[in-house]
Amino acid sequence: MEKYQIVVCDHIHEAGLEMLKNDDQVDYVFAADIDKTELLDVIKTADVAITRSSTDVDEKFIAAAKNLKAIVRAGVGVDNVDIEGCSKEGIIVMNVPTANxxxxxxxxxxxxxxxxxxxxxxxxxxxxxxxxxxxxxxxxxxxxxxxxxxxxxxxxxxxxxxxxxxxxxxxxxxxxxxxxxxxxxxxxxxxxxxxxxxxxxxxxxxxxxxxxxxxxxxxxxxxxxxxxxxxxxxxxxxxxxxxxxxxxxxxxxxxxxxxxxxxxxxxxxxxxxxxxxxxSPHLGANTFESQYNIGTQAAQQAIEAAKGIAYPHAMNLPIDESKIPSFVKPFLEMGQKIGFLASQINKAPIVSVKVSGDGEITEYLDSLATFATVGAMAETTGDTVNYVNAEFIAEQRGIKIEVEKTDVKTPYKNLITVKLTTEKRAVSISATIFEGGVQRIVDFDGFEVDVAPKGNMIIFKNTDVPGVIGKVGTILANNNVNISDFRLGRNNKSEALAVILVDSDVSDATLNELAALEACISVKAARL
Missing domain, CATH: 3.40.50.720 (NAD(P)-binding Rossmann-like Domain)
Structure with a gap:
């Protein structure tokens, strides 16, 4: 009978340990009391590791755990886990978000x-x-x-x-x-x-x-x-x-x-x-009942992950790059990023997330929709939304997830569009990736732009009249906000939209000054 090695790196409730001991397919290793340097030798053959805040899942840990399929963080926070590093190595990161x-x-x-x-x-x-x-x-x-x-x-x-x-x-x-x-x-x-x-x-x-x-x-x-x-x-x-x-x-x-x-x-x-x-000294989870729940749920998730049954509360999606074209992963990341951006500028209960595409990337629209939905819901759910449960959480909240392959002729080899509809309005953002992995937002609600999706942003929509750019620049200067990039798009309705990249956070007072300009239609701040 095949056995799966599960290493417990930190202390969890005894009931969780008993679950691991009693499963005849699990080779259980208790390593909570050993030195963290020694732990690096122990986890070399582990299929799954259970950790808490005492163990940093960092570059050294990931490099040592050459056989690792999954990590279960027994608790809510994952600040001590390098999720991106785990994803690159195909390691699934899970947490236990509701036990406490x-x-x-x-x-x-x-x-x-x-x-x-x-x-x-x-x-x-x-x-x-x-x-x-x-x-x-x-x-x-x-x-x-x-x-x-x-x-x-x-x-x-x-x-x-x-x-x-x-x-x-x-x-x-x-x-x-x-x-x-x-x-x-x-x-x-x-x-x-x-x-x-x-x-x-x-x-x-x-x-x-x-x-x-x-x-x-x-x-x-x-x-x-x-x-x-x-x-x-x-x-x-x-x-x-x-x-x-x-x-x-x-x-x-x-x-x-x-x-x-x-x-x-x-x-x-x-x-x-x-x-x-x-x-009190951060006692939110400090009850015997919650520790029991955390320990048993972490053990159950570790067993399911080791056997490949399920990955409850997964925080990431490991991508086997040998099975997909190399250009796909950056588009998945881009889809999540613009979903997150759309949610920041369209804050209201979400009605639907629609992902459309043009080019070879359309073969992966379902995966793109998952990533975009995770991004769109990240602000509202915190640590609880992930690539495994995104569709379930969306269904719970009455959010419709749609995909569409478009036949619109564009100058781009591959183009993705995320349309986020809330109870207030809809926002549509299109993006592509150029040679060398250069990411660009190329359309914002029908306004053609060319914007790098990073950092602090101001999205300023206005009637297309003279003097607006100067007034915007003056307000930002008076509030000590430095502009790093300014991209402008116009439509056939005598409207203009500026996406302004700035070097610092933008205060509500600054946004209120911009909103007070006579030409302003709307103004929002966001951060990627």
Whole structure:
């Protein structure tokens, strides 16, 4: 009987280890306690490796694991895994994204209640200082308070349901879901972020990406009501930590509950000096139940991957370049990239993703559609969308995936187009790859352009009248935004579209100035 070697590189729950031990087709190797240099020798013959945060799946690891088919990251985050490097070697990377959902939900409620009743401080007063002073510890009730929930996915929605049981008024902000997901629960849905900022308590449950980093900064805190309570048990950096410190110090923010920090361990963080904050050392997954779930799910995924049965929650798609023409892989990557770009400039619940093509690449439209869909949904699902489950997640969300082979004559040997339709509008982006692997966006909503798909972008559409380019340049200069490239397209409707590559992020204030120009039809910022 053929046996598959599975190496456990880090500690997981004993129940997961038992699953591996009891499978007669698995040669189980426990290597969690050995030196990481010695581990490189152990994994040479491994078919599958199970890792956690203690093992870096880096260049050395990948080079040593010459027989590796798959890696299971026992947890949600994959920051310590070189996914691109694994893909190049045909190694599938999987994670366990939902095993700690309830643990994170309940920790959020713990922080919320602790902030409202100052429980850790009253506990310390009695337990450690042996002071009985009831009058010092008047708190606030959750009942009747308005809770703003940013991000209404697996965790945010469950927090909202539990908060409703406390008779709170719930308002949710998530531009990537259908409003009915919120309203069907008897809660309020908003597209206006200022509605969230007006709440008594705000909790955030989004992936960490370019859009959500510093989502709550000093400008947002300034708009909040005096005495607001902020909770973050999701990702460090979603609240700007300096702005949060200033808000807590001034009393604008009455209390905060924080489980995550930008840099961890955060044992000397300035926030720890304040006496109106409840903190915990990234405990979102730290329950016995979630560790059991993580361990058993990781073991099951490793067994299925070793046997070639399935690759649940795969983060990448290994491509056997010996079986496809060499030109295909860059187009797959390009499809994902322009799907991601389209989602940034057309933020709303997705209705459909349509991929069309011209040339030899049309033989691979189904694969292109998968990559484009992963890109289009990446902003809204974080780590949960991958090449294996993209179609399933799209179906769950009512998103239609279409492919079409076109017969339109173009000057390009191969051309792909991704059309992303949302509840608000449709965006179409076409791209090609020239000799030497040069990637170019060549059409943007019917405007012919020639743009490298990389870096920070401003997409500015305007009525085609004199003086617009100068005014745009002046606004960017006044805001210290340097232009690295400026590409302009025009149509037969007296409209123009500029795709402007810049050297830095573009603030909302800068975008608002551009939008205020009389000739402006629309303006969006994006980053690839």
């Amino acid at each position: 959902t309830i643990a994170a939900v309940e920790l959020t409620m713990t922080h919320m209640l602790s902030c409202m009743r100052m429980f850790p401080y009253s506990h310390d007063h009695l337990k450690n200082q042996r002071i009985w002073k009831r009058e010092k510890w008047y708190g606030h009730e959750l009942k009747g308070k308005k809770l703003g929930v940013i991000g209404f996915g697996n965790i945010g929605s469950r927090v909202a349901i539990r908060a409703k049981a406390f008779e709170m008024d719930i308002i949710a902000y998530d531009p990537y879901i259908n409003a009915s997901k919120v309203t069907d629960l008897g809660m309020e849905y908003t597209e206006n972020f200022d509605d969230i900022l007006a709440c008594d308590i705000i909790t955030i449950h989004t992936p960490k990406n370019q859009e959500t980093l510093n989502m709550i900064d000093k400008e947002e805190i300034a708009k909040m009501k005096d005495g607001v309570v902020l909770v973050n048990c999701a990702r460090g950096g979603l609240y700007n930590e300096e702005a949060l410190y200033d808000g807590l110090k001034s009393g604008k923010v009455r209390f905060a509950g924080i489980d995550v920090f930008i840099k961890e361990p955060a044992t000397d963080h300035p926030l720890l000096d304040l006496d109106n904050i409840v903190v």
